[in-house]
Amino acid sequence: GAVVSQHPSRVICKSGTSVKIECRSLDFQATTMFWYRQFPKQSLMLMATSNEGSKATYEQGVEKDKFLINHASLTLSTLTVTSAHPEDSSFYICSARDVTSGGADTQYFGPGTRLTVL
Amino acid sequence: EDKVVQSPLSLVVHEGDTVTLNCSYEVTNFRSLLWYKQEKKAPTFLFMLTSSGIEKKSGRLSSILDKKELFSILNITATQTGDSAVYLCAVKETSGSRLTFGEGTQLTVNP
Numbered sequence: 001g002a003v004v005s006q007h008p009s010r011v012i013c014k015s016g017t018s019v020k021i022e023c024r025s026l027d028f029q030a031t032t033m034f035w036y037r038q039f040p041k042q043s044l045m046l047m048a049t050s051n052e053g054s055k056a057t058y059e060q061g062v063e064k065d066k067f068l069i070n071h072a073s074l075t076l077s078t079l080t081v082t083s084a085h086p087e088d089s090s091f092y093i094c095s096a097r098d099v100t101s102g103g104a105d106t107q108y109f110g111p112g113t114r115l116t117v118l
Numbered sequence: 119e120d121k122v123v124q125s126p127l128s129l130v131v132h133e134g135d136t137v138t139l140n141c142s143y144e145v146t147n148f149r150s151l152l153w154y155k156q157e158k159k160a161p162t163f164l165f166m167l168t169s170s171g172i173e174k175k176s177g178r179l180s181s182i183l184d185k186k187e188l189f190s191i192l193n194i195t196a197t198q199t200g201d202s203a204v205y206l207c208a209v210k211e212t213s214g215s216r217l218t219f220g221e222g223t224q225l226t227v228n229p
Contacts, residue, residue: 006160032215034216034217042221043206043219043220043221043222044161044206044217044219045219046216046217046218046219049215049216093160093161095160095217097215106152106163106166107152107163107215107217108163109154109160109161109162109163110160111159111160112159112160
């Protein structure tokens, strides 16, 4: 149980284009999902918290107009990187909060999306 | 500002060795501490610790939390090459469910 998928796993795009990344909780409902980015040899940096049916909460320094987050259902959140530039190249990871797993409140991570902007 | 510090940042051992990874934290409203293992892709969940002094075990891995001294350790006994990974420590606060991650410890187990 507690499987989170991400699609695509890898994407290469040209500078100026937009890229959408999907995050799905496959066997549980996630009212809250999180989006992280990770640069090589660095830890995960939280970008935003995505709440189903409401606006996402962005961390300081993260441009909400550049990183559009939509959490339209209890199992799906999307991150759209708009007008991507080479400096947006990174590993993007989502996690979904499972509050039903035996009473524990645990986040489960998707496999990540490697974005390369040329 | 919340802070999670892991040490060492990097560790190289031989198969069969026992390792101890450290995580100290400074957060305003601590709720729980989590350990994750990250190999090539996204982190996989290992342990969640909420109470002091209660050891959690899973096979050769174990972890314990000290809320007075604000740290946790992750022990791996009889290490194997498959244990090679980055081990991440994260802290959750009482308000909301966001995690603050440490930098991670890169563990390399040589045959």
